[in-house]
Amino acid sequence: MQLDRPVVELLAGLPAWQGIAVIFVGFLALAALVHTLGDRFVRQVTTRIDGDVDDIVLRSLHTALYVSLGLVGAYVATDFYDISPGIAVPLEAGTLSAIILVWMVTLIHLGRRVSTAVPDSKYVDRQMVPILQNVWSAVVSVVGVFLLLVLWNIDITPLLASAGIVGIIVGLAARDTLANFFGSLSLYLDGTYRVGDYVVLESGERGRVEDISVRSTVVRTRDDILVTVPNATLNSAAIVNESTPKRKRRIRVPIGVAYGTDIDDLEALLLELAETEGLVQDRPSPRVRFREFGDSALNFELLCWVSNPALTARATHNLNSAIYRRFQADGIEIPYPKRDISMSVSGTADAFGHAPDSGAGELSTDGGR
CATH class of the missing domain: 3.30.70.100 (Alpha-Beta Plaits)
Incomplete structure (x- = not known):
């Protein structure tokens, strides 16, 4: 990083420890200025956002901002006064790596905090937030690792080939888990049901949806029994949602x-x-x-x-x-089916020499179901 000529002349006339302190404090002051002006601007833009999501984002980024500019200040001061840190790591690469790691951790923690504070809205379904949070963490981790590998000039071609083979193995081993995960995405995107809806499953169970997770859906039946069904099964089944389009x-x-x-x-x-x-x-x-x-x-x-x-x-x-x-x-009659039963009796004398009645007899009865 190149400093202005007057600043260079000023720092050159100071002892090393004083110059390092001035540079470090200057970068912290710059961070405070960005913090103050940035917060004011962001709060004006996000005044219409419901909940505390914007406040959580700002609070989470403050620490990363101060640490990043502090690391830059330390790097500039060390480079300006040509002070060796006593380690075998390139100063610029080490500083950038530390900044990348700081922002990786910050963004992952930010996703977790936002997932617990995001309000229900017509744009984001509360049940979809944990899924989005997991995807966010995975994307941030992959991008961070990729930047570190590129920064240290590590050839990622063999890693990509190995990752492809590992991906195939993991995909075969966890196909049920992946099917449930993508099933939950499909159920959300299709709007099949939400927590609180009354549904009738293909197997005949009817009840209220208690929870929708990445892996399964929990339905509480009218007998107060919890039925857990994998999302992959529900995604390919016929589901009757009795709560849509209206609850009537x-x-x-x-x-x-x-x-x-x-x-x-x-x-x-x-x-x-x-x-x-x-x-x-x-x-x-x-x-x-x-x-x-x-x-x-x-x-x-x-x-x-x-x-x-x-x-x-x-x-x-x-x-x-x-x-x-x-x-x-x-006195309104509720009828029931009536049937007439006719029986014919005929035959020869029994063992005691008594002859049966000649002719046929008929018996009529009424029965009901």
Whole structure:
């Protein structure tokens, strides 16, 4: 680094230890100036950023800034006064290597701190932050090591060839882990589900998504059992997300009534019961549909909405109970299948010489399912 001529003349007239101190303090003062002006500018630019992410970034970079300019000051002072540090390491390469290491460590720690403080937003999913943090650390480490190798004139061609072979071996050994990792990326990018969503897995389990990690997804079923499913499996399976695009869910309550029932009165009764149920939403409004003429009943369906997928079972229970009690009170028949069974008996005398009744007998019974 070349200094201005007046500065060179000033430093040349000072003892070595004083000149080194002046240069070192000067670089620290420069760091303080950059710190003050840079913070002021950055805070004006990031005033609209939610959370403490910008403050964490600034606090994390301060130490690296001071250490870097301090190392540069030490290098300039040592080079100016031609003072040998007493080590067999080139001064310039050693200084740059130390600066690279400082910034590597700083940026990796910065990624970890930001990952714990980043707020939920429409731009960054909180569940994706740990994955991004791991990718960030890997990228910073690879770039830092690459710069160090180039700085020390180390040929990286053999290393790249070895890295390719090692990569193939690691890829084969950790294919399941890699499949789960890329599966988590695909699930995030596709927006398949988020923590808090109610999903139905391809195997039939239904529950709330409790956690999404790099390797797997945890679902809490209605029986309060935690089911852990690898992301690679979920990425290739059919998943029903009951919480999207809206959390409102429609429930269907099938009802069968006897032939001869007044269908208009039945429809009014079912709508009345749906409107009085506290879990049922007013919008969209409940409705009744006449589905089919069954073998033993007229089959209707009560359709209504609840605010949350978790309420579907409770709302169905409440409606079924209210409908049954009202049908009993109003004398509305809920039919069940009836079957006539005919039996014919004929034969010869038994061992005691008693002859069976001649002719055929018929027995009719009603049975229900």
